[in-house]
Amino acid sequence: MSNHNRRGWRLSSLKQLVLLSFLVVVTPFGILIYYATDALVEQSAEGRVLAKQALEVTRRGQRLEGLAEDITRSARQYQILAKPEIKQRLTQNLLDYREQLSIHSFILTKVEQLNQINALLDNIEQSNAEDANNLLGFTRDINQQVDLILDQRLQALNSTAQHTQTQLSTLALILLVIEMLLILFFSFSIIRPVRRIADRIQALGTGEEYTGAMVGGPDELVELEQQLDWLTERLAEVENEKQRFLRHMSHELKTPLTTLREGSDLLADQITGPLNQSQMEVTQLLQSNSRQLQSLIEQLLDYSRLHQNESVNFHPVKLLPVFIEAIEPYKLLLEQKKIHLTLPKEEHEWTTDRAMLVRIISNLVSNAALYGSNEGDLTLSIEHTNEHCLIHVENDGPTIPLKDVPLLFEPFYQGQNRRQGPVKGSGIGLSIVHDAAESLGATVTLSKNENHRVGFSVCLPISEHPIND
Incomplete structure (x- = not known):
C-alpha cells in the first residue's frame, strides 16, 4: 500500500481528467475559429470599403467626364456669343470640376497630371476655348488611372485573402496534428490504468502474481486498485484456509479410514475366524468402498498439491x-x-x-x-x-x-x-x-x-x- 504514496502528480479524479482532456482538445479549435473569424471580419470590412470606394470613384469619374463636356461646350459658346449667362455657367462648371477633381486627387499618385489639368482649367477660365478641347481627354486619362489603381487594390485584397487562406490551412493542419497527439495522450492516460487494472484482475483470476506497474491515475482508479489489493489478500487468506482445511480434513479422514481398511483386511484374511459366504461378501464390500474413499481423499490431496504449483x-x-x-x-x-x-x-x-x-x-x-x-x-x-x-x-x-x-x-x-x-x-x-x-x-x-x-x-x-x- 505504501507504493501509492510515491506516485507523482496526477489529477484527483477521473471526472477532472475527462473535463481537462475535453478542454485541452477543444481549445485549439477555438483558437482556429477565433483567428479565422477575425481574419474574415477584417477582410470583409476591407472589401466593403473598397467596393464603396470603387462605386464613388466611378460615379465621380462619370461626373468629371460630364462636367468636362459641359465646360468644353460652354467655352465654345462663350467664345462665339460672349453672353454673361454662358460665362456664369462656365464658371460654375469649372468650380464643380475643381471640387470633384480635388476629391479625386486623393486616389491619384501622379501630381504632374493634376498640375496640368489645373493649368488647363485656368486657361479655360481666361476664355481660351482651344484648351477646353483637351480637357475631356485628360479627364478620361485620369479615370483610367483611377480604375487601374482600384484594380491594383483589388488584386492586393485577393492576395491577402489567399495568404490568409494559406495561413488558416497551415494552422488547421498543425492544430489537427496537435489534436491527434493530445487525443492519444489523454486516451493513453485513461486507458493505461484501466488496462493495468484489467491485467491485475486477469492475474487475480488465474491465481498468478501480478508483477506489472502500479495503476496510478485518478482517485477512482487508485481506490479500485486498493480494493484489488484487499481482494488479493483476502483471496490468499481464503486459499490458505482452503488448503489448511483440505490437509486437516484429509488427515482426519485417513486416520479412521486406515483403521477400517485394516479391520476389513483382517476380516477378509479370516484372522479372527472363518467367515461364511454372506460375511465374506460384506467384508469385500467394506474393502472395496474403503479403497474408493481412500481414492477420493487422495484425489482431493492431489488437487490441492497441483494448485500449489508442485515442482x-x-x-x-x-x-x-x-x-x-x-x-x-x-x-x-x-x-x-x-x-x-x-x-x-x-x-x-x-x-x-x-x-x-x-x-x-x-x-x-x-x-x-x-x-x-x-x-x-x-x-x-x-x-x-x-x-x-x-x-x-x-x-x-x-x-x-x-x-x-x-x-x-x-x-x-x-x-x-x-x-x-x-x-x-x-x-x-x-x-x-x-x-x-x-x-x-x-x-x-x-x-x-x-x-x-x-x-x-x-x-x-x-x-x-x-x-x-
Missing part, C-alpha cells in the same frame, strides 16, 4: 512399472467387476516426472474401473516415436454424452453418467489428469467415444526441462 522432476522413467503402480489400488475393484486388463507387452522409457505420470494414469484407470462395464476390457497401450509418447487408456462402458464432452476436464463437474457403487464421485479426477498433464507440458484428450468404447490419450512431448538424477 516436477524430470528423469528417465520406465513406463510399465508406472502402469502397475497406478493400477494396484484398483485391482480388487477390477476383479470384482471381472474387467479384463491388458498391459503393453514391451517396456518403454520416457523422460518425465514419475509421480505426476502415476497420478495421471491412476485417475484414468480409476475412471475406467468405476464407469466401465462388468466383464468388459481395460487396455493400456503405448505409441512411441522420436518426438512424443502417446499413452492410451481405453475401456468398455457407456459413451460420454456429447454435451458433457467440453466440460470433462472442469473441476467438480459430473456428467450424466454415474459411477457404480455407493460412494459418489468428487468430479475432480479428470481435472487432476488435465492439470498434471499441463505441469508436464503434455496434453490429454478424449480419443475414443463410440460403440460402447471410451478412451483417453496422453501425449508426452520431448522434455525440454533439465534432467534431475
Whole structure:
C-alpha cells in the first residue's frame, strides 16, 4: 500500500481528467475559429470599403467626364456669343470640376497630371476655348488611372485573402496534428490504468502474481486498485484456509479410514475366524468402498498439491512399472467387476516426472474401473516415436454424452453418467489428469467415444526441462 504514496502528480479524479482532456482538445479549435473569424471580419470590412470606394470613384469619374463636356461646350459658346449667362455657367462648371477633381486627387499618385489639368482649367477660365478641347481627354486619362489603381487594390485584397487562406490551412493542419497527439495522450492516460487494472484482475483470476506497474491515475482508479489489493489478500487468506482445511480434513479422514481398511483386511484374511459366504461378501464390500474413499481423499490431496504449483522432476522413467503402480489400488475393484486388463507387452522409457505420470494414469484407470462395464476390457497401450509418447487408456462402458464432452476436464463437474457403487464421485479426477498433464507440458484428450468404447490419450512431448538424477 505504501507504493501509492510515491506516485507523482496526477489529477484527483477521473471526472477532472475527462473535463481537462475535453478542454485541452477543444481549445485549439477555438483558437482556429477565433483567428479565422477575425481574419474574415477584417477582410470583409476591407472589401466593403473598397467596393464603396470603387462605386464613388466611378460615379465621380462619370461626373468629371460630364462636367468636362459641359465646360468644353460652354467655352465654345462663350467664345462665339460672349453672353454673361454662358460665362456664369462656365464658371460654375469649372468650380464643380475643381471640387470633384480635388476629391479625386486623393486616389491619384501622379501630381504632374493634376498640375496640368489645373493649368488647363485656368486657361479655360481666361476664355481660351482651344484648351477646353483637351480637357475631356485628360479627364478620361485620369479615370483610367483611377480604375487601374482600384484594380491594383483589388488584386492586393485577393492576395491577402489567399495568404490568409494559406495561413488558416497551415494552422488547421498543425492544430489537427496537435489534436491527434493530445487525443492519444489523454486516451493513453485513461486507458493505461484501466488496462493495468484489467491485467491485475486477469492475474487475480488465474491465481498468478501480478508483477506489472502500479495503476496510478485518478482517485477512482487508485481506490479500485486498493480494493484489488484487499481482494488479493483476502483471496490468499481464503486459499490458505482452503488448503489448511483440505490437509486437516484429509488427515482426519485417513486416520479412521486406515483403521477400517485394516479391520476389513483382517476380516477378509479370516484372522479372527472363518467367515461364511454372506460375511465374506460384506467384508469385500467394506474393502472395496474403503479403497474408493481412500481414492477420493487422495484425489482431493492431489488437487490441492497441483494448485500449489508442485515442482516436477524430470528423469528417465520406465513406463510399465508406472502402469502397475497406478493400477494396484484398483485391482480388487477390477476383479470384482471381472474387467479384463491388458498391459503393453514391451517396456518403454520416457523422460518425465514419475509421480505426476502415476497420478495421471491412476485417475484414468480409476475412471475406467468405476464407469466401465462388468466383464468388459481395460487396455493400456503405448505409441512411441522420436518426438512424443502417446499413452492410451481405453475401456468398455457407456459413451460420454456429447454435451458433457467440453466440460470433462472442469473441476467438480459430473456428467450424466454415474459411477457404480455407493460412494459418489468428487468430479475432480479428470481435472487432476488435465492439470498434471499441463505441469508436464503434455496434453490429454478424449480419443475414443463410440460403440460402447471410451478412451483417453496422453501425449508426452520431448522434455525440454533439465534432467534431475
